[in-house]
Amino acid sequence: MHTYLDRIIAMTLKELKQLLRDPMLLLIIAYFFTADVYMAGSGINLNLRNAAVMVIDNDHSAASRELIYRFRLPYFHFQGEVTGKTQAEDLLNKGKILAVLDIPENFQQHLLQGQATAVQLQVDSSNTVLGTLASAYATQITADFGQDFVTSRLGLTNTETAALPIIENRFRVLYNPNQVDGWFMSISELLTVITLLSMLLPAAAAVREKERGTIEQLAVSPLSSLQILLPKVISMGLVILLGVAVCLFCIIIPLFHLPVKGSFGLFFSVTALYVFTTSGIGLFIATISKSMAQMTMLGIMLLMPILLLSGAWTPPEAMPSAMRMGMTISPLYYYNEMSYAILLKGAGIEIVWDSLLGLSVLGLVFFNFGVWRFRRQFG
Structure with missing residues (x-):
């Protein structure tokens, strides 16, 4: 067991070192978690103006x-x-x-x-x-x-x-009383960025091994398929969680004055589970891609239905029944539900447990499917 964990830690450090040697990729990641989220939160207005x-x-x-x-x-x-x-x-x-x-x-x-x-x-x-x-x-x-x-x-x-007798319409706006578009848009863009990077970064790490011819060397080494793939997910997941922390504490909260009502620990735990889930999709993309270009195009192709079925832009009740059924296999749907509930409503695990369970099931299915595809291809 000790040797098994040592191999995973060593491979995780190897992936992090490879990422640090790619300044352009680091710049892109930094852009997504800072400038991109800021522009979405400040530049998009969902109300009628001028x-x-x-x-x-x-x-x-x-x-x-x-x-x-x-x-x-x-x-x-x-x-x-x-x-x-x-x-x-x-x-x-x-x-x-x-x-x-x-x-x-x-x-x-x-x-x-x-x-x-x-x-x-x-x-x-x-x-x-x-x-x-x-x-x-x-x-x-x-x-x-x-x-x-x-x-x-x-x-x-x-x-x-x-x-005069009149009918008076009184309403209360909960969780965002001033209807600040920046709160919704910045969170929505952050979740989109997490989805994109958690799919593409592990996939890019695996495809890079293919292009360099080192994936075959790893496949014939004493490492198991899980020891090869899990470090890619862990390393990229750590980078994404760091980016989420920077985005929340340096962009969304101070610039858009988002009053976080819930637990940061619960939000980051849910985010880590979501990264693990969508990384399984990325690993599947890596097994069927022969180049970085193919991987990128396949990632974008799968990203669009995940976004459209997330419920962020169209409520499930307004969708056809077939589309509503498709939402049950969109991990972003569950992550959206939990993220807004935790950050804006202050919901705890006793409220979001059903979405957490759905995301956990999808995570196990997607990740195991990605490992199975890799083992079948290189085993």
């Missing part, structure tokens, strides 16, 4: 000007008036603006007479997220305008308005 909007005002009344004034920052950025629908559609087609507000003739007159009137909003929905947000904000703006106009028309005071 959406360019122009107006076709066919009424030019006080009421139309009041409605136009409400399409203002921070959600909308009023860009001026266009003369007709042809010019408006041309601007929409060219992507110069996001929306056009079309106010009909006699808009104010119809309102004063108590007649129903409608305004039209043409939205560029080539980006469905922005289009949906613009429609939702515009609906809220016009509804508030209509309510305020009716209240003013009836001559109701603020006291009388407050006395």
Whole structure:
């Protein structure tokens, strides 16, 4: 047993020394855990901001000007008036603006007479997220305008308005009360980086042995398949855990002011298990790749479904049943569930145990499959 562990430690040190001799790879790893996460957290906004909007005002009344004034920052950025629908559609087609507000003739007159009137909003929905947000904000703006106009028309005071029976919608935003996009995006990018590196780094270490012709020497040595592959996972896992620590304590927490509610020990333990799980996928990639280029392309090919089935961007309830079944074999799905629960909700192992169990099962299956493939190829 002592000799067995000595061999694993010696091979792990060998892998770390090889990594330290590759400054470009170290630079890439450092970039992913620092600049990449920072840009994702600070540069991506999931809310509507400064959406360019122009107006076709066919009424030019006080009421139309009041409605136009409400399409203002921070959600909308009023860009001026266009003369007709042809010019408006041309601007929409060219992507110069996001929306056009079309106010009909006699808009104010119809309102004063108590007649129903409608305004039209043409939205560029080539980006469905922005289009949906613009429609939702515009609906809220016009509804508030209509309510305020009716209240003013009836001559109701603020006291009388407050006395009217209304349905009040009260809600609480938990875990991210200010809805800071940087919290979600920085964590999401960190988890993506961990997934990418934990797949590609062990695979790259194994493929490098193939390209240099040393894998055959290791295969005929007294080392077992596990003693050859496990040190690659351990060494790269240690590097990834170090990168996660740097990212959390030097980027996410100080720059985005993320209030970590849960246990760092539990988060790093879950991360170590996740690295072990996805490393099994990387080892499988290494056994079927003949070069670094093949390994990289296969890694990217497998990375995309793992990300899409993680539940980070589309909730499981919105997916087709076949896609929801596919999420059960995506390790990132379980890791996402646990990471956000631990970091933002302060969840303990008594809450995340089911996801932890699912990730553990996948880890054993993936890693053993990778070792079996290696043993079959070089055994």
